[in-house]
Amino acid sequence: MSRLEILNLAGLRHDNRRPYELRSLALSLSPSPTADGSAQVTQGLTTVQASVFGPREPRQRAAAAHDKASVVVEVGVVPWAQGQGGSRSRGDKRLLEIGAAIRQTFEPVILTHLYPRSEITVQVQVLAADGGILPTAINAVTLALIDAGISMLDYVTAVSVGLHLKQAMLDLSAPEESDLPTLVVAALPESGRVTLAQMETRLHVDRFEEMLRLGVAACSVLKEEMEAAVKQRTTRVVERMAISAKGAAKDD
Amino acid sequence: MAATATAASTSAIPEITILKRHREDLPLAQNKFLKKTAKGKVLQFLRERYVRDDIPCGFSACALCNEFPGYRAVLPQRGYARHSKFTGKNGHWLVIDTNVVLHQMDLLTALPPQLPIIVPSTVIRETRHRSLPLFNRLQQLVLDEDRCVWVWWNEERRETATFGVEENEVVNDRNDRAIRQTLHFYPKHLSESAHEAPDLILLTDDRRNRELANAEGLIATSTRDYVDGLQGEVRDRLVDLVVGGVDEREPTDRRARRIYDEETLNVGVKSGRFLQGHFNADQYNYLEGTVRCHGMSKPVLLVGRQAMNRSVDGDLVAVELLPKEEWKAPGDEVLDQDIALKDDDVEGDEGADSEAIKEKEERMDTAEVTKKAPKEVLPTGRVVGIMKRNWRAYVCHIDRSSLSEAALTSLSQQTIFATPLSRALPRIRLRTRQAPALLDQKILVNIDSWSVNSRYPDGHFVRALGKVESKEAEQESLLLEYEVPYRPFGKAILNCLPKEGDSWVVPEKKPENLEWRDREDLRDLLICSIDPPGCQDIDDALHARVLPNGNIEAGVHIADVSHFVHADNPMDSEAASRGTTVYLVDKRIDMLPELLGTNLCSLRPFVERLAFSVIWELSPDAKIVNVRFTKSVIASKEAFTYAAAQQRKDDKALKDPLTDSIRLLNSLAIKLKAGRIAAGALSLSSPELKIHLNSTESTAPIDVEQKEQLETNSLVEEFMLLANISVARKIQEAYPATAVLRRHAPPPKTNFEALQDILQKRKGMTLDVSSSKALADSLDLCIDPELPEFNTLVRIMATRCMLAAEYFGSGSVSKEAYGHYGLASEIYTHFTSPIRRYADVLVHRQLSAAINYTPLHPTLQSKQHVERALNVVNKRHRLAQMASRASVEFYVGLALKSRTEGTTNNAVREEAFVIRTFRNGLAVFVSKLGLEGLITFKHDTHEFDPENYLINVPTPNGGSKQIAVFDRVKVDISIEKDPNTQRGKVVMTLVEPVSSVGL
């Protein structure tokens, strides 16, 4: 069978997106009732759920820092998640790398000094994989942390940026990811600060800067969506609280 | 790599959007794919798909679409009106289906440019899937600014995107439905933008599709009917180009013959029910072929027409294995289709009886052989379908016997046979009005179709190349046959050359001259080049000198081609598609324009040239202490021929430093070679011949001789190998995913089984193929004191058991598979001949980036791009070798012809060696001429012992004489012209030990 055409004559990608179009985005907050905070993010056919436990007493005392909270990240993939994720166990090297990248991304952003001698555990579950596991996971973790009420400097949002010949393109699907040099950018859109820029191939510095800029811009677009989702939910919660408060007042 | 940085947002960022899915799009949102893993598990994959509203319709006056930025609407307000059948007042546009592209490409490119054509994207996608050459031609057609060809992105635009497969619908029907959507869309869309659309006419040769279109109220026509209705000169010009009759696509007995539709084939291949591979026709026996399939250690054998099922050499086919008890051994008879089928009637499809008998006989024979020598048996199968045709234009002769007496002068259209030059191809049936004029010409023929009910494919005449055996026709046909691009370099390409032309020189060494930036000045080194006589494109030069610490500095300096050829400009694209320079006996077809190849890049002596240098510090026993790579400027002190360098080295009276450095290089080369041999490098052999041309005027060469190997040949070779290996390591380290490397996979052990058995039985020798080292050692032991040529013969036969070396991107295979078997090196690439090989140019660019001299062009970061480029280079490389060989063969034939003239029996007597025995003949190899030939016995008076590879031939005095593989025999070689095809044929007859005349 002939291979994937990255960009066709019309300048469209294999799924008919243009280079700077992100895949459809669906956000849901608190899908898991047992966690202190949770969120599920779907970008295209990639779905990741993140659950946050804590701040709570460290499970291992030795790991605790006296002046700040420690952040623990665990990543798992459900066996039926297709594509690159495949069926992998928790110990898999690639998953450990994703876990490390997530921890590295969030440690400087969570106001850990507010929670000394405690631990914040983040569990990431990849439910469906079609490229961009790491950026989608980062987006889900941000929402889960907000859901858990943990203080952060700003939203952290993330996106993948690929390079096809001279054309940069955003939010790669699995087949694109396997063919193109890929950069994962995580940023604090408010300040434009980049907390993660990860890639596996060497790129020329000019291209790198261009891709990074594009990635940061895409991160701001994502942040707007996420902020809207959080606000909408807060409004709902407030409404509900108001209703129950009214109810309670009646009972008095 | 990870970094924390603040991105500077200076330049404008393009608009970034998140696509939203509408609820009604959901059924369109995903495509399902099946994929087989390496372990054979079938997985289902989902791929996402979006549909768009922002794709323009291409109509120049459309009010709805004219706001989409940056596109050129090519569809004119009025359609084409010069047609006698379609006479709508606004004229008409054509919409074409995939089969029209696949079968009528020559016609499409000849249609009047004013005729607007809409190509649905379904057609583009299907064509890309079915045939890459046709896809490229279609793309050219679309991009041609003089035409009105418009792509309608039907699957991409919401209104015409099709939902998954309907019930009972096969892929073909679904695609036809998708194409018809396009014809519904335009009138509706244009009426919304307040315009009257021209009529849309669906051009399709599929009757069912036309019927469905008519039922939906659309207009549809066949190609033949459409062309028939064109007017005047246009019609006359196009009528001959229409391929085939109409509606030949629906055979009656598909199921009975086990011919499956595309979808069943795809699923079958994925599930492992069918195997997939390229069809290889047997050169000796036209009723047999083989298919090498992934995961099978032996090729799958196909016996008989039914099993081959209309496959043509090179086609990608799906094969179903027969039950094991039906497996067969390859036939041991020579079957020449020219002779066996000479009585076939062009019009009829009933085979001549002789063939049926032959087929039957052969089956009996194979049954016998199967019993006798079970290990010869191959997995046997039948072709159940063609996955992808690999047809191209073929060079042919007209078969005179297919013309009736009356037809020899008639100018009416008639059906005739064309016999392809290549023995691996079937005869092609074609219709032409010019038969008499083409009789002694070489002609180019395209295959169009091969219907289930026919023994022969149908084709059409493209053009005449010239008279048979004229130098021009032979040369051009050879270039065409091996697909060598030979057109002169165009203006856009020549514009990429330095504007100073041949007065370009290395500028003065000053900081402001960019050429000198980061370049080492090596002009004072005693560098020289060593090449064959008359070499104009000097790729490489060398030097060596003793260092104060007793070690030796050695350098290989390669023409800095990538300084002149920049990635992605027209010159680079042309070089990429040529892939390699092709050397024919009397012509060189350059990869790069001559100004670069033989002048500006060529490391000529006594002038300054830009180079890319690899410089080692070697210990006195030739071990690498360290290596560095640098761009440089050199001034070669001398351009030697191999012979001149050898002479200089051997002349004890000479004590000058340049001679000493040649001696130094030579002594190192000897140690390097010893080291390689110890590691298991093979010294293989293929006959290399040199043709002496006596003058450019006459085509007859004076003589043929084998090339001589000097010590200095080996000197250059060793250092080139060393440079290539050092560079390979460096670029692999810098670009682990996309480094351009070259590998030679170890041959499957089964490849050697036949040779091992022959050696064992004929000579009592064993060939150990457990490793390249073991093979090299046991080849050294294959010596017969009575037959000095025996060792070379075995090496030639062993070489034929090897796989071909190939270029690959380092990310496409695992590191364990990088190895080069023949060279016994764990990594290898080509760096040393960038003037004549494109892979070397890519390697230069990667090395240049790896030492931070230039940034790496993005194309060389893309795995996909590197792989695609290397696929082309691999193919070109293989074809170039075949073309060179064919060119040598042609001249050997001419040399033979001139030598046979005036002899009593018009033949040359030569010594030959038997390399194969058949039931009805022998294959022999004439090493002096590098020529392989067949001796066939017409009568059945001999005994054939296939198990012991021998034949007992009766002698005139009533006794018998044994002839076996490896025996030395004498043969008479003559050239005979086949009266039917005009093809010159080498004919050999056995003279000693027994004359084969009358056998």
Ligand SMILES: [Zn+2]
């Ligand atoms: Zn329009």
